[in-house]
Amino acid sequence: MTGARARLQRERREAAQRLDELRESFDDFVAASRDSNADDEHDPEGATIAYERARVVALTHQVREHLAQIDAAFERLDAGTYGRCETCGGAIGEARLEARPTAVRCITCAQNSRPGRARP
Ligand SMILES: [Zn+2]
Known part of the structure; x- marks a missing residue:
């Protein structure tokens, strides 16, 4: 399993960076909604900001989840079960x-567990 740890470390670094970027754009939205009249829901710009903010929140959630998967993969590496x-x-x-790098199932099992792709 050579290279697995380095791969996971790179993956974690990238995810952390993405999280930083998302945090920055979230701050921008907060500043933007403070500038515009956010209470006016008929303001088209306000609606866009709200939509974009929801998107950033969803993406942040995804990246956090990914980070948790990476941490779990590190634990498997330490336990010697990584790659199984x-x-x-x-x-x-x-x-x-x-x-x-965070896969927990082999390709066959992953395909079988996907809804709509199960074998008859
Ligand atoms: Zn399997």
Whole structure:
């Protein structure tokens, strides 16, 4: 499992950076809504700001979730279970881990667990 730790560290760095960027744009929205009349819901600009803010909040939530997955992957690395499918216990595969360092299931199990893709 060489390189897994470095990969996860890079992934965590990128996620933390994204979180910083999102925090900055959120601050911008807060400042923008303070400048415009945010109480007026008929103000088209106010509606856009509210929409954009909701989008940033949703993205922030996603990145936080991703960070939690990365932390869980680090724990698996320490426990020696990293790269093992949590469903079938088989190897997840180096190529898949390279593309998705936080994967907890092998490609077969991941596809089987996806709704609408289950085998008959
Ligand atoms: Zn599996």
